[in-house]
Amino acid sequence: MVFLKLGGSLITDKSREATAREDVIRRAAREVRRALEGKPGLKILLGHGSGSFGHFVARRYGTREGAGDERGWRGYAETAAAAARLNRLVTDIFLAEGVPVISIQPSASALCRAGELVRLEERPIEEALAHGLVPLVYGDVALDEEWGCTIVSTEQIFAHLARRLQPRRIILAGTVDGVFTADPLRDPRARLIEEITPANFARVEGMLAGSHGVDVTGGMLSKVRRMYQLVLSQPSLQVRLISGLRPGLIERALLDAQLAEGTLIHAEPARQGGG
């Protein structure tokens, strides 16, 4: 069992509202289909970020921090619709490319507490996997017992589902090759960090907190932290960050647990095998 996330920055143009990169989504769909053909019995849970669909709207209304009034709840509805609109595109492209995805709306059952996901209906996902389908989740709005509402990321949903589904690997496909010592899009001296383990996590955390702009940092730092905490609690799990822009890499990462590409986050001091 593998969880695969297609990052919001990978599948949308993050600088323009509600603009999907349909060519990237289609190529990713083909790579997933080829991986399923190449390894019969491979179980995949798919997820995708909300990119320029949800984030623009959510920021406009402050939806992540809750909803205090009628306008705030209107923002909740608008953010939900934007996320679902991108999910519609992704679902239809994957189905057209022959991947039997079944989209499952997180906000139809999610419940958070101060921004942390505490409940999500798992059965439709488990049944889909049991019957050879590829369940598809996505970054979405969610109810929050303390804030009224919030946003849940695909990483939060993955971390929540990992406890029950016990995947061996999580693959996060973004626009860069993995975790860098500095922002690779701005700093030519940025170096790829090949492994993040208990031996270097504190150092990596310091680099990510210090070297990026606020927006990017929030994204990469919180992602790395969440995935690191997850591998600490599930030492048999490996998380790999790769670039989804390099053709064939998603397929290779799905098929080859040993693939030496991108950044591997794991709890053991040495590289681990397994599928």
Place this chain on the structure above:
Amino acid sequence: MVFLKLGGSLITDKSREATAREDVIRRAAREVRRALEGKPGLKILLGHGSGSFGHFVARRYGTREGAGDERGWRGYAETAAAAARLNRLVTDIFLAEGVPVISIQPSASALCRAGELVRLEERPIEEALAHGLVPLVYGDVALDEEWGCTIVSTEQIFAHLARRLQPRRIILAGTVDGVFTADPLRDPRARLIEEITPANFARVEGMLAGSHGVDVTGGMLSKVRRMYQLVLSQPSLQVRLISGLRPGLIERALLDAQLAEGTLIHAEPARQGGG
């Protein structure tokens, strides 16, 4: 609290696959918005059928009766996607017309047993209503403990939610004026039945079973049966079937519980008031 369903035959062209009647959906959205403006505090739960989106695909794969093999589960995924595609259109048109709808995917939490809905996550719907939003559900696929999978109608979802949400009224808007003694589209002598109560239910049931073609019968007869059973178990509830093709009727039905249009299904011998 009112539940309003827009029938699949009303919002799609049932003779052509995946063809929405966007003008009808837009007019319905405006009528719902005007009703909300005309009666502040009015709580509405919306639902819509799947019409020519879901039904064509579901029939092709036999999804209502379950999924025995890989092809059957592929049908489940395709039917779910078709239903979600129509829901996307409806959600976006309602939002654009100023109705703060929040779509909630039934299959993300539904569980059936031999075709009957036994579980559905209610909290996102309750919270949406509590915060002035209009939750939107729709006819969808669902897991089934006996058959593997099935289809749930909006009427089934309404009946399930009515137990918890205790609406005073359910309005079902279709393409004809209500329940007729025969199929009004085929038989010029067909007469509108203004009320269905314990006093005439058995007779109505006989007429519906005898006078329609198999397809249409299944639809109207099972709808009337389900709603009749519901009002028997919740005598304070009234169900009204109206034509959504007559401009203004949805708005009037939402605002006026006494409106003498269409067919009223209720458990009491005389007409009841209430909002």
